[in-house]
C-alpha cells in the first residue's frame with residue numbers, strides 16, 4: 029500500500045506543496061493524505077482542499093493547556109488510518125514529550141537554519157545579524173526540545189553581501205523544497221532511521237547518510 033503522509037502546517041504551506049508535488053511526480057512514493065493546521069486561515073489549507081487532500085484545523089487557541097492541544101492533535105492524526113510519516117512543515121507550535129514520543133521515528137521537522145545554529149524564530153534575521161557566511165535549513169527527527177532532535181540533513185546556501193531577510197529566506201526555501209521530499213523518501217522507503225540516537229540506514233552496510241545539500 030502507498031505510504032501515507034500527514035503534514036502539519038501553520039501558514040503558507042509551500043513545503044507541504046513540495047511534498048505533494050514530489051508524490052505526484054513519483055520522486056516520493058507516498059501520498060499526502062491529511063493536512064492539519066493549527067490556524068484556520070492558513071493559506072496551505074486552500075491548496076490542500078483544491079487538491080482533494082483531507083484537511084483539519086486544530087486551533088491551539090481552543091486549549092488552555094499545551095497537553096490538551098497535543099491530545100487533540102493526536103486524535104486528529106489518528107482519526108483515520110494512522111500515517112506512516114508526519115512532517116512538521118512550517119508548523120509553529122512546540123510539542124510536548126507525550127506527543128513526540130507517541131510518534132517517535134515517524135515525526136520529522138524542517139527548520140530554516142543550520143541547526144544547532146539559530147533554533148527558534150527569526151532565523152534569517154539572526155543569520156544576517158551574526159554576519160554568517162553560510163545559512164540554510166535542517167531536517168531532523170523531533171523530540172521535545174526546541175529544534176533539537178537528531179539531525180538528519182542540512183541544506184546549505186551562501187549569504188551574499190546585500191542580502192535581506194527576504195532574499196535569504198527565498199534562497200533557503202528553495203533548498204527546503206528539495207531536501208524535505210528526499211528525506212521523506214529515505215525514511216519511508218530506504219531504511220533511514222534514528223537507531224541508538226544515531227541517524228543510520230537500517231541496512232548497516234550502507235554509509236552514514238548525513239546529507240549536505242548545496243543550492
Ligand code: GRF
Nearest residue numbers: 040041042043118138139140
Ligand atoms: C519555512 O521556512 C519553514 O522551514 C519555517 O517556516 C517556513 C514556512 O514555509 N518553519 P511554508 O509554510 O512551508 O511555506
